[in-house]
Amino acid sequence: MDIRDAIKRCPLFAGVTNDDLDHLLRISKARESTKGELLFSDGEVAAGFFIVGTGKVKVFKLSPDGKERILHIVHPGGTFAEAAIFGSGTYPAYAQPLEASQLIFFPKREFLDLLRSDSQLAINMIAGLSRFLRQFANQIEELTFKDVPARLARYLLDLAGDEAKQVELPISKSQLASKLGTVSETLSRTFRKLTDDDLIVVRGKVIELLDRDRLEDLTFSFKE
Amino acid sequence: MDIRDAIKRCPLFAGVTNDDLDHLLRISKARESTKGELLFSDGEVAAGFFIVGTGKVKVFKLSPDGKERILHIVHPGGTFAEAAIFGSGTYPAYAQPLEASQLIFFPKREFLDLLRSDSQLAINMIAGLSRFLRQFANQIEELTFKDVPARLARYLLDLAGDEAKQVELPISKSQLASKLGTVSETLSRTFRKLTDDDLIVVRGKVIELLDRDRLEDLTFSFKE
Numbered sequence: 385m386d387i388r389d390a391i392k393r394c395p396l397f398a399g400v401t402n403d404d405l406d407h408l409l410r411i412s413k414a415r416e417s418t419k420g421e422l423l424f425s426d427g428e429v430a431a432g433f434f435i436v437g438t439g440k441v442k443v444f445k446l447s448p449d450g451k452e453r454i455l456h457i458v459h460p461g462g463t464f465a466e467a468a469i470f471g472s473g474t475y476p477a478y479a480q481p482l483e484a485s486q487l488i489f490f491p492k493r494e495f496l497d498l499l500r501s502d503s504q505l506a507i508n509m510i511a512g513l514s515r516f517l518r519q520f521a522n523q524i525e526e527l528t529f530k531d532v533p534a535r536l537a538r539y540l541l542d543l544a545g546d547e548a549k550q551v552e553l554p555i556s557k558s559q560l561a562s563k564l565g566t567v568s569e570t571l572s573r574t575f576r577k578l579t580d581d582d583l584i585v586v587r588g589k590v591i592e593l594l595d596r597d598r599l600e601d602l603t604f605s606f607k608e
Numbered sequence: 609m610d611i612r613d614a615i616k617r618c619p620l621f622a623g624v625t626n627d628d629l630d631h632l633l634r635i636s637k638a639r640e641s642t643k644g645e646l647l648f649s650d651g652e653v654a655a656g657f658f659i660v661g662t663g664k665v666k667v668f669k670l671s672p673d674g675k676e677r678i679l680h681i682v683h684p685g686g687t688f689a690e691a692a693i694f695g696s697g698t699y700p701a702y703a704q705p706l707e708a709s710q711l712i713f714f715p716k717r718e719f720l721d722l723l724r725s726d727s728q729l730a731i732n733m734i735a736g737l738s739r740f741l742r743q744f745a746n747q748i749e750e751l752t753f754k755d756v757p758a759r760l761a762r763y764l765l766d767l768a769g770d771e772a773k774q775v776e777l778p779i780s781k782s783q784l785a786s787k788l789g790t791v792s793e794t795l796s797r798t799f800r801k802l803t804d805d806d807l808i809v810v811r812g813k814v815i816e817l818l819d820r821d822r823l824e825d826l827t828f829s830f831k832e
Contacts, residue, residue: 392660394743456746459792467742470623470735499731506730509725511694513737517619518691520744522680527751569681 385437385486393461394435398510404505406539411494411591415487417441423487424462430468430475432491434474442446443477457482467497485603532574537602540584553589564569609661609710612639617685618659620688623736628729639711641665641683644755647703648667654692654699660684663709667701681706752790754797759788761826764808768817800806 386489391397391408400408414437417423423434426445441458443465455477458464468475469492481487499506539544543551553560561571580586585592585601593599611743615621616634624632629738638661641647647658650669658665665682667689680687692699692718705711723730763784777784785795802808807823809816817823 431799456749466738467735470731470738479637497732499734500727503724503727506727507720508732509734510723510737511691512695513734513741514620514690514740517737517744518750521739523748524744524751525680527748532757542822543675 385414387412387437388438390435390461392489394446394451394463395513395516396463397467397509397514399508400505401431401506401508403500403506403507407498407502407505408490409470411490411498413489413491415489417485417487419481419483421481423481424465424475426475428475430465430473431491432489432495433463433466433469434458434490435488437486437488437519438578439487440482440489441479441485443479445477476507507552529570529573530565532566532570534603535566535579536571536574537583539564540591540593541596541599541603544596548593549596550592552592553591609638611636611712614659614661614685614712618687619737619740620687620690620734622669622734622740623734624630625730625732627754628723628726628732631722631726632714632728635714635722637712637713637715641704641705641711643707643710645705647705648699649784650699650701654689654697656713656719657687657690657693658682658703659687659712661710661712663678663711664706665703665709665711666706667703711796733734751822753797755793756788756790756794757801758827759790760795760798760802761807761823763788764815764817765823765827771818773820774814774816777815 386431440455440515443456444452444454467476536579540551558568561568568580575586579586583595612629660682662684666678667680668676668678690701726822764775781795782792785792799810807819
């Protein structure tokens with residue numbers, strides 16, 4: 385494992401420079417862990433946070449009857465417990481490697497001291513984090529949009545029955561949006577997309593179905 | 609518009625304290641903008657970034673032939689151009705309010721100076737951003753998972769044809785995962801879910817369909 389590479393792959397450190405990396409390396413500790421080793425427990429005082437270099441780590445809670453609920457599985461390039469060092473100061477869950485893993489540990493005190501003394505590192509971290517946040521927000525928007533064309537196509541075909549080439553929406557567009565599990569803005573975007581693709585023509589509440597076969601295909605488009 | 613509230617609603621400032629807010633308020637400038645006013649242009653030197661208090665703002669690029677491509681529409685509580693003040697120093701797009709909007713402007717120099725002089729503010733921003741990033745990552749995982757049960761149900765029913773109560777997968781589970789647009793881990797989780805819901809029984813590559821009607825329902829589950 386190249387510790388430098390592992391740190392650079394984390395969203396948390398996406399914005400740091402090579403100099404920043406040198407400072408981070410100085411306070412980090414490489415740690416080999418074995419499968420099933422308990423890295424920390426729910427409620428334990430947070431000593432620091434981890435990056436996974438190789439292997440994978442399970443972060444989980446235990447229910448009162450001892451049943452495990454996995455919160456996430458952290459893969460190489462992922463961090464865990466970073467929230468704990470900023471917040472209340474205790475770990476909110478358990479962590480256990482699912483296989484022998486190479487970890488990088490950042491002790492809380494040293495890490496916060498570094499951020500305090502090196503404001504450019506902190507600014508670079510904020511820059512990288514805000515870029516990632518933007519990217520994740522776009523991804524969520526795309527994912528949320530992705531299936532709306534298929535749902536709208538299904539809805540229109542169901543409304544049309546076996547033969548009709550034209551349907552009249554029996555509900556308002558905002559009701560339709562909520563029926564399809566989306567918002568009005570995304571529904572409008574979807575009507576526009578189907579129109580641009582020559583699948584439908586929209587005249588107020590009357591929708592003409594130009595190509596039932598391709599609308600049918602669209603409802604299964606996830607299979608491609 | 610309560611500027612304080614608007615700032616607090618931004619993911620960028622999710623982690624800041626009331627004291628931090630006082631400092632941020634001191635350097636921020638309230639700005640009324642009219643519909644269609646050009647807030648900044650692609651390539652212009654970045655003077656600072658914005659929070660939308662009320663209204664909405666379109667951030668867009670122009671293609672060589674002058675066609676607009678909207679990158680995002682920013683709603684109240686959203687920021688824009690924050691990446692520009694950390695990065696190259698120029699705005700990467702155009703911004704224009706879609707309606708009269710109340711904005712909060714943070715001048716670049718003052719904002720970076722504040723982060724440099726107030727390391728706790730920077731640390732609190734990192735804390736809030738990393739919490740949001742975790743939350744967005746979970747949301748992406750959920751969204752990615754959401755439709756896999758419907759896709760798997762559709763695939764199994766198609767494979768079974770009109771009658772069969774049992775199918776044998778003609779491809780490996782990792783090939784199936786990629787066919788369904790997901791990864792092996794999520795596919796396993798989905799097989800487990802359908803099994804827990806008494807819809808199927810999995811014996812290696814042989815899948816018994818326990819309840820075709822409910823599997824059929826599942827393929828349209830988005831409509832509920």
